[in-house]
Amino acid sequence: xxxxxxxxxxxxxxxxAANLPCNHSTISGxxxxxxxxxxxxxxxxxxxxxxxxxxxxxxxxxxxTEDRKSSTLILPHATLRDTAVYYCIVRPSSCSxxxxxxxxxxxxxxxx
Amino acid sequence: GAVVSQxxxxxxxxxxxxxxxxxxxxxxxxxTMFWYRQFPKKSLMLMAxxxxxxxxxxxxxxxxxxxxxxxxxxxxxxxxxxxAHPEDSSFYICSARDNGHRKExxxxxxxxxxxx
Numbered sequence: 001x002x003x004x005x006x007x008x009x010x011x012x013x014x015x016x017a018a019n020l021p022c023n024h025s026t027i028s029g030x031x032x033x034x035x036x037x038x039x040x041x042x043x044x045x046x047x048x049x050x051x052x053x054x055x056x057x058x059x060x061x062x063x064x065t066e067d068r069k070s071s072t073l074i075l076p077h078a079t080l081r082d083t084a085v086y087y088c089i090v091r092p093s094s095c096s097x098x099x100x101x102x103x104x105x106x107x108x109x110x111x112x
Numbered sequence: 113g114a115v116v117s118q119x120x121x122x123x124x125x126x127x128x129x130x131x132x133x134x135x136x137x138x139x140x141x142x143x144t145m146f147w148y149r150q151f152p153k154k155s156l157m158l159m160a161x162x163x164x165x166x167x168x169x170x171x172x173x174x175x176x177x178x179x180x181x182x183x184x185x186x187x188x189x190x191x192x193x194x195x196a197h198p199e200d201s202s203f204y205i206c207s208a209r210d211n212g213h214r215k216e217x218x219x220x221x222x223x224x225x226x227x228x
Contacts, residue, residue, distance in 0.1 A: 038156075041222065041224070042221055042222060043116075043220050044205070044219045045219070087155075099146045099161060100217055101158070102155045102157075104155055
């Protein structure tokens with residue numbers, strides 16, 4: 001699976017948008033970009049995934065650059081409960097039975 | 113979203129004892145489940161892939177005789193840490209892949225194991 005690079009930590013003010021970047025310059029054409037987050041002492045939680053089009057759901061928006069070498073997860077109105085480690089993962093096909101490989105992620109701290 | 117449960121959520125045991133952790137998919141069937149381990153301030157590391165009705169596939173460096181995995185049904189996988197030692201203390205997380213149309217992986221809440 002392609003490797004991803006994320007900043008180790010970010011802060012965001014409560015109520016503001018949190019923009020979390022991810023570089024995946026070696027991504028292949030059949031690889032999707034997945035985002036998960038892990039709140040302290042809990043299991044990871046699925047947020048969103050996409051292939052090349054921008055995606056939006058009730059939790060977040062995913063913006064993928066045209067060359068697909070990077071993406072940004074956007075939490076439009078961050079709350080204190082969004083404080084977590086956010087993982088950007090690249091993997092083949094959403095139907096793949098392969099495991100998810102976690103990198104170091106970005107520790108997002110939402111400040112009051 | 114789909115629900116994956118783990119039991120127990122927290123366990124403390126003496127060195128040398130065995131501990132069994134259960135992972136259940138509550139509202140979907142899962143042919144494949146994954147077991148991860150996470151040490152403090154570290155990322156999740158895959159230990160093994162559990163396949164219903166067949167032997168588990170272990171990652172390099174994970175002892176299959178120490179971490180016994182059984183996946184006897186489409187909704188249950190168990191991880192048994194045998195002869196636990198303090199260095200086995202960790203956060204163990206399972207993940208189940210939905211066989212149905214969602215085809216996504218959903219994670220359990222994790223089990224905190226402390227070996228004294």
